[in-house]
Amino acid sequence: MDLALLVPLANVRQDLGLGEGPGAVLDQPILVGQGEVDHATHRIAGDGPPVSHTLGTMETALEPAPHLTPVLGRYFQRDWSHGQGHRLYDTDGRSYLDFANGIAVTALGHVHPRVTAAIHAQVDRLIGPISAIGFTDPISRLAEAIAATFPGPLDSVMFLNSGSEAVDGALKLARRVTGRPGIVAFRGGFHGRTWGATSVTSSAINYRTGYEPLLPGVHLTTFPAVYRGFGGDEAAAVAGAMADLRALTTTTIPPTAVASILIEPVQGEGGFTAAPPAFLRGLRAFCDEHGILLIADEVQSGYGRTGRMWAFEHAGIVPDVVVLAKAIANGLPLSAIVSSRDLQERWGRGAHGSTYGGNPVACAAGLAVLESIQSEGLIENAVARGAELRAGLERVAAEDDRIGDVRGPGLMIGVEFVRDASTREPDGTLPDRLSAACADAGLLLLTCGRQHEVVRWIPPLDVTAAEISEAVEIFGDTLAAIPRD
Numbered sequence: 001m002d003l004a005l006l007v008p009l010a011n012v013r014q015d016l017g018l019g020e021g022p023g024a025v026l027d028q029p030i031l032v033g034q035g036e037v038d039h040a041t042h043r044i045a046g047d048g049p050p051v052s053h054t055l056g057t058m059e060t061a062l063e064p065a066p067h068l069t070p071v072l073g074r075y076f077q078r079d080w081s082h083g084q085g086h087r088l089y090d091t092d093g094r095s096y097l098d099f100a101n102g103i104a105v106t107a108l109g110h111v112h113p114r115v116t117a118a119i120h121a122q123v124d125r126l127i128g129p130i131s132a133i134g135f136t137d138p139i140s141r142l143a144e145a146i147a148a149t150f151p152g153p154l155d156s157v158m159f160l161n162s163g164s165e166a167v168d169g170a171l172k173l174a175r176r177v178t179g180r181p182g183i184v185a186f187r188g189g190f191h192g193r194t195w196g197a198t199s200v201t202s203s204a205i206n207y208r209t210g211y212e213p214l215l216p217g218v219h220l221t222t223f224p225a226v227y228r229g230f231g232g233d234e235a236a237a238v239a240g241a242m243a244d245l246r247a248l249t250t251t252t253i254p255p256t257a258v259a260s261i262l263i264e265p266v267q268g269e270g271g272f273t274a275a276p277p278a279f280l281r282g283l284r285a286f287c288d289e290h291g292i293l294l295i296a297d298e299v300q301s302g303y304g305r306t307g308r309m310w311a312f313e314h315a316g317i318v319p320d321v322v323v324l325a326k327a328i329a330n331g332l333p334l335s336a337i338v339s340s341r342d343l344q345e346r347w348g349r350g351a352h353g354s355t356y357g358g359n360p361v362a363c364a365a366g367l368a369v370l371e372s373i374q375s376e377g378l379i380e381n382a383v384a385r386g387a388e389l390r391a392g393l394e395r396v397a398a399e400d401d402r403i404g405d406v407r408g409p410g411l412m413i414g415v416e417f418v419r420d421a422s423t424r425e426p427d428g429t430l431p432d433r434l435s436a437a438c439a440d441a442g443l444l445l446l447t448c449g450r451q452h453e454v455v456r457w458i459p460p461l462d463v464t465a466a467e468i469s470e471a472v473e474i475f476g477d478t479l480a481a482i483p484r485d
Contacts, residue, residue, distance in 0.1 A: 075100070075446055076439055083110025086460050086467060088444065097471055099459045100444040104268075104300045107327035108372055109460045115330045115368040122364035131159070131358050138363040145370050146336060149309050151318050153340040159358030163299035163325035164192025166335040167262070169352050170321045171196050171215075173337065174260035174293045177346045182258035183215070184248065184292075186223035188270030188450065191262065191297055200262055203269040203450065221248050223267060224279045227405045227416065228424070238279045245286065255290035260321075265311035268300035271449035272407065272414025272456045280315035293320040293343075299335070300412070303327035304373055304461050307383040307410030314409065327461075330369050332362040378461040385463050386410040392472035393457070400479060402430060413457040416449070419485075426453035434479055443474040 079091040086109045087095045101107060108115060122138060130136050143157040160166050171183055185191070185200035192201065199215035201207050208214065222244040224230070224237035249255040261283060266274040287294040296319035301311035305327070312319055320343065325335035335357075373379065390406060390413055397403035397415070404418035417427040417434075428451030435445050435455060448456045455475075459468070 075435070076444075078439075085109050085111070086463065095442065096439065097443045097467060097474075099457060099471055100446050101458055101460060102331060103326070103446065104305065104458045105326045106331050107303055107305070107461045108330050108369060108378075109462065112330060112368075112372065114372050115365050118364045118368035119332070119361055122361045126360045129356050129359055132353075132355070136360055138360050138367060139358045142358075142363040142366045142370075145367060146324070146338065149370070150322070150338060151313075153342070154318065154322060154338050156339055156341045156344045158337045158344065158352070159363070160335045160337065160354045161333045161357050162192070162335050163297075163323065164194040164197040165354070165357075166299070166323040166325055166337050167191045167200070167297060168194050168196035169337050170295050170323050171200070171260065171262070172352055173321060173339070173343065173347045174295065176348070176351060177343055178259040178291070178293060180257050180259035181217040182253045183218045184245070184253075184258055184261045185218065185220055186263055186267075187220050188223050188225065188267055188273070189262075189264055189297075190267070190269030191264075191299075203267075203448075219248055219253055221245050223263075223270070223273070224275055225267075225271070225273045226276065227407060228271065228273070228426075231424075234276050234278075238276050238282065241279055242282050242286070245283075249290075255286075255292065258290065258292050260293040260295050261287055262295040262297060264297045264299075264301065265314070266301040266306060266408065266412055268456075269448050271416065271454045272412060274306075274311075274314075274407065274409060277315035280312060280317050284315075284317040284319075287320070295319060295321040295323065297323050299323060299325040300458075303369070304379040304382050305410055305412045305458070306408075307379065307386055309373075309379060311409070311412075328369065329362045329365040332359070332365045334359065334362040334366055373461065376462060381463070382410040382461055385459070385465065385468050386413065388465060388468050389413055389457060389459070389472065392468065393475070396472065396476040396479065399476075402427065402479075402484070408457075411457070411459050411461065411463070414448070414454045415457070416454045418453070426451045428452045429485075430482065431455045433482060434475075437478045437482065438474060441474045441478050443471055443478075445475070 081089045081091045083089065083098065086098055088098045089095050126136060131139065139159065146157050147155045158169065160169060175181065183200060187202050190201050190203040191197040196215050198207055198211060199218045202220055222241045224241035226232060226234050226237045230237035230240060249258065263275065263283065265280060266272065284294060296312045298310050302324050306314065308314055310322065321337060321339045323337055328334050328336065389411065393406045393413065393415055397406050401421045402417055403415055404421060404424055405416040406413065408414050417430045419425040419427045431447040431452050431454060435447050438445050446456050448454050
């Protein structure tokens with residue numbers, strides 16, 4: 001029997017949800033307006049019709065590395081040369097204001113002076129992993145520095161390599177420490193691509209298709225998506241989601257069998273939707289009542305992104321376990337599990353591990369990231385620039401009813417598009433078109449949401465007011481130029 005007939009074909013353009021929305025086009029070349037590039041404004045000068053790159057460049061863009069896997073999806077088919085500050089440059093020398101940041105990874109932009117200097121200094125001292133045979137200064141210092149950003153009793157850090165790996169480790173910790181099998185996660189959540197992380201992910205069906213059966217004992221419940229799920233009524237979202245959680249634990253799995261509840265305080269791939277603070281407080285109380293470990297996935301929302309160092313702080317709660325990644329080392333592979341010392345001691349020596357986790361170079365970069373956030377006042381900057389960004393986007397929304405919602409704290413803002421403002425029917429086509437057109441105009445933005453109905457804004461933490469203004473102007477002008485269906 002041909003096994004290929006049994007497994008649905010994956011959408012190869014889909015990476016973190018890429019291209020799954022209605023109208024998504026597979027590997028379509030992106031067109032760029034003909035004319036000179038004005039690098040001061042990052043616009044294309046000239047008003048000729050959109051034309052493709054020269055044949056040679058287009059061939060390079062579409063097939064830059066024929067031996068690379070076709071499985072990885074890409075938002076854009078462009079060849080990138082280098083980055084500097086908050087700009088990315090393609091191989092034609094054109095610059096783009098980068099509000100994609102490797103999907104919230106390069107939170108300090110490209111070639112940040114402090115981070116780059118730290119990397120160079122560490123490379124000349126020690127590169128390879130040493131955690132299995134002892135300790136070294138950058139790893140120990142970064143653990144101390146990260147712990148210092150958390151409230152008690154979160155004081156112990158395990159370094160790994162990626163968000164997915166950290167989520168898997170946190171789930172293992174919860175099961176082993178509690179002796180319980182059950183894991184509860186939320187619909188629309190994205191936690192990664194490894195086996196355990198995929199099992200608790202439901203932001204896109206393509207992430208799960210063909211992989212069942214996944215990890216047993218995982219149960220999904222309702223996320224309090226205020227706009228999309230509860231008509232904009234925050235109180236109803238809190239009450240409804242808590243009621244569904246209680247129904248799950250009275251009909252399907254008893255709370256005494258649940259090891260952990262895993263939540264993104266702000267769902268990323270699911271649509272840039274923040275859980276109301278009242279819901280997070282209710283979740284904390286529910287976990288306390290039943291001896292369940294609360295795990296906060298701060299992979300995308302952490303490191304000052306929401307205007308607080310950690311998004312859970314907006315609710316005034318303290319999770320039992322927190323997973324970190326993305327911005328932690330401004331582009332180098334690094335992640336972490338943070339919990340109390342007591343939990344990690346109960347987890348047990350040798351219960352989990354990693355060959356490469358806590359690479360000295362990545363940890364040196366991580367120290368520079370934290371030093372920059374603190375010394376440059378970047379959490380305060382996220383609050384100020386986030387308010388400017390949201391105000392600008394709300395002005396755009398006031399003039400275009402295709403925007404149904406502008407939401408999110410700090411510099412983690414989602415703009416949701418609808419086909420009809422009264423019914424809130426999601427528009428999964430326009431955001432991808434808009435993202436491509438913004439790239440043509442010199443601004444990199446990504447989409448998210450189950451149907452790609454949301455344009456997500458994840459500028460660098462040290463973004464300037466001028467860059468916010470530039471980006472909003474490009475966004476508004478580009479949207480206005482796209483005709484209605």
